[in-house]
Amino acid sequence: MADSVSKPIYLQTILELTYGQNREQVANNQIAEHLHVTPSSVSNMMAKLQESGEVDVEPYYGVTLTPKGQQLALRLTRIHRLMEVFFSEKLNLSSTHAYANAIHFDHHADEILLTALDDFLNHPTTCPHGLPIPDANYNWEIPPHRILNTLPDGTEFTIIGANEDVELLEYLELMGVTINSTWKFIGRMPFSGPLVIESLSSGQQIQISDHAAHYIYTN
Structure with a gap:
């Protein structure tokens, strides 16, 4: 992935790397490795996200999502994983292709589309990779693992x-x-x-x- 990764993808990545444990810190090098970007790109984006109130940065330890950042990350994750289910179940894409293509569609979906997609898919609770999908109120249940x-x-x-x-x-x-x-x-x-x-x-x-x-x- 190029170093021009968008802010929403960073927020989703932090949420995913903590597997929903929103007070768990994520190191910059974990984020860089996951997104295939340089550590300096991560540092620059974390400074922007901290300024906008979406993450807390503790130098040399890592970052955590603020309540504002957590809410946005949950919404984006819900959209992304519902689209993955649609691409996988209805268009018969492999789970890998479903993930790769959902990235290009998920950040601009509005609530009308999101609700319609959820209803059409009969309210799935997990994406094709087994990860939980936040519900309509952006709550989710992390299974024991x-x-x-x-x-x-x-x-x-x-x-x-x-x-x-x-x-x-x-x-x-x-x-x-x-x-x-x-x-x-x-x-x-x-x-x-x-x-x-x-x-x-x-x-x-x-x-x-x-x-x-x-x-x-x-x-």
Whole structure:
């Protein structure tokens, strides 16, 4: 993604990286990595968002959304994820393509379109990547979850969500890791290597990088 990323996308990214924990701090380098922009671009945008009252910046620690920023981020996230559902379920796009295209449409939708789309889709609660969709009052329920790279060896688990990063989604698609698939955590390869997981349906073992596993949510 280019360094000309818009303010709404930054707000959505901060919300997503905290998985809804609005007082959790997000480091600038996390945001830069997620959006594929330079750290200086993030610093410049955080200064603008702080000036507009949408984030609190604590130097050397990270940023948090203010109530104003949280409300806007929830609205944008609701629009974006409803459009993802529409593109995926009604236009038969892959979940990765649904995400990539929703970015181009979501920031300008008004409440009339949003309500009509929600009704048409029968009020979905999650997007194609398993992430929760805020309701009409911009409330959402974050399901109990664990992060894949924190599981003990031998744990059986179900994939319930994955962070919305186009490179991560393409990676998971390539590896055959899908929402609601069931796996067993075998262990880590030596020398801080990748994680080995085994499909409970096919018995196939695959390796997932530790970095990717940090953004995959399980039950």
